[in-house]
Amino acid sequence: MSVLDETMHETLHRPFDVAVVGGGVMGCTTALFLARAGMRVALIERNALCRAASGVNAGTLTLHMTRAALVPYAMRAWKMWMNTDQWLGEGVLATAAPGLSLAFTENERELLRTRAAARREYGAEIDLLAPEAALKIEPGLNPAMLEAAYCTTDGFASAYLTGRAYHSALRAAGVQIFENTPATRIEQLNGHYRVHGPQTASAPVRIDATRIVMAGGVWLEPLLAMLGIHIPVKTLTNQLIVTERMPPVMRTVLSIANGLLSMKQFANGSVVIGGGWQGVGDRERGPVETIPQNLTGNLRLAQHVIPALAKARVARIWLGLESETADAMPMIGALPGLDNAYVIGCVHSGYTSGPYMGKLLSQAILGDTPELPLFDPARLIAAPAASETPAASAISHREHTQ
CATH class of the missing domain: 3.30.9.10 (D-Amino Acid Oxidase, subunit A, domain 2)
Known part of the structure; x- marks a missing residue:
């Protein structure tokens, strides 16, 4: 085994403090704030950072198309977007416009x-x-x-530049980035989680971490199923x-x-x-x-x-x-029945609110009280599908019309 292979072997098999699975805006922001707080973080992305939903959206930063209950989150995220040079280290052509x-x-x-x-x-x-x-x-x-x-709280940013800015910030914070590495299996071992990835030239990818954050966007349903959690997405x-x-x-x-x-x-x-x-x-x-x-x-x-x-x-x-999700609202918070396992995703107008949502989850993981409430994923496990209950259908309709 070469020196490089030995170094990589040690990196992958010494447990991280947290593994974030999903490298969109929400996953990247969560990883960034955790790393800056002193955690050793692995960020695992099936493609390149911010190149799925976070990279192909229109970059709109609007309250008009944000669900009413998410407006307080979007307003705080809007301020973050307008000041990315301060907290992210680079601008992303964020433009304030009415x-x-x-x-x-x-x-x-x-x-x-x-x-x-x-x-x-x-x-x-x-x-x-x-x-x-x-x-x-x-x-x-x-x-x-x-x-x-x-x-007046509206505008847009460059979704293309977002990935570049996060990549630089994450590297500077010491996050170990695994791009083009889809999670194929997740094991729950004694006191930690093991994320399995594809076979490389020398060995299959295995990443151990004490905590795990699921931030896989449209892939959240199969990712959560690897942990025995079944939430339709x-x-x-x-x-x-x-x-x-x-x-x-x-x-x-x-x-x-x-x-x-x-x-x-x-x-x-x-x-x-x-x-x-x-x-x-x-x-x-x-x-x-x-x-x-x-x-x-x-x-x-x-x-x-x-x-x-x-x-x-x-x-x-x-x-x-x-x-x-079934009720068209996010799932952000601790996963029920599991220790040190979290989820973040399914946010309508997710690009707009993404940075602030990631910041909130990082606060919760660090043991602080989040500035605004999270969105308990347990409600989506316990509730039947929206089409099966009039109440759930009413919630979905109300959110779509607000």
Whole structure:
């Protein structure tokens, strides 16, 4: 065995204080804060850091599309995004911009008012504007709108740069990063956990740790099953569209009250268009292919909101996977029945809230009282599927309409 192999063998078989399985924004932030607190941390990612959901989303940092109960978390995360150079060490082109959510029909106006009121109850500063006031803020809007909700706590960041920034910060904090290393099996041994990975040139990967954090996004369901925890996780396959560069046509982050549109224009002139329109894909196969009629519908909706987009040409299209629990709320906290085992994930608008969610979980693991409450995963193990109980269905519907 070479000196390098001996060093790697010792590194992998001397137990870490914590192993974080999943290298998206939430897993990376958890690992970073734990390492800075003095823990020896291993971060295990099946691909490259922040290249799954955290790398292919639109980078939107908005309260308009955040579930009402998550607004306090998103507001604190928004401040973190705007100051990544201070706590992450690098900027990620985070841009503060006002956000407008629009209503073009009476049903949308009712929904707009309901959602704005619900978010205001949780601390969001959202004002309702008449069309004339909205047009002063965003002159390129279709004047056929009936009403707009306005929020200054909005903006966007570069999802691509996020992974680079976390990689540098984690290395500087001493985190041992295992990229392109899917967890194939997890053992519960005496006083610690062993994460098994793929076969390498010299030996199979085995990583021992006293604590374990599951942060695998859409892969949380099979990962938790390795620990004997069964929580259904739904996979959404969202389509995103990027236009070629064009002259400035918008200066705000725009959405529609029904949630079917989200878009903004970057400094280079390209416009990113999304809104949850689905493509073909799943957890096992990943993103597979787009659905043309959904792309067309998304584009037409964008052109209806900003008529100047009729001149835009599509540069590229991609798909991103998003995870969701039965009640459409996160699971963040200790796993029941297991010692020193935790989970974090399934956060709607997870890119927006991700850094703060990871910070909260790290506080709990370190024995501190989290600044805001966590989201006990035990509720998802004990409760039946949402479709089986009227109460659960009501919760899901309420969260989707707020």
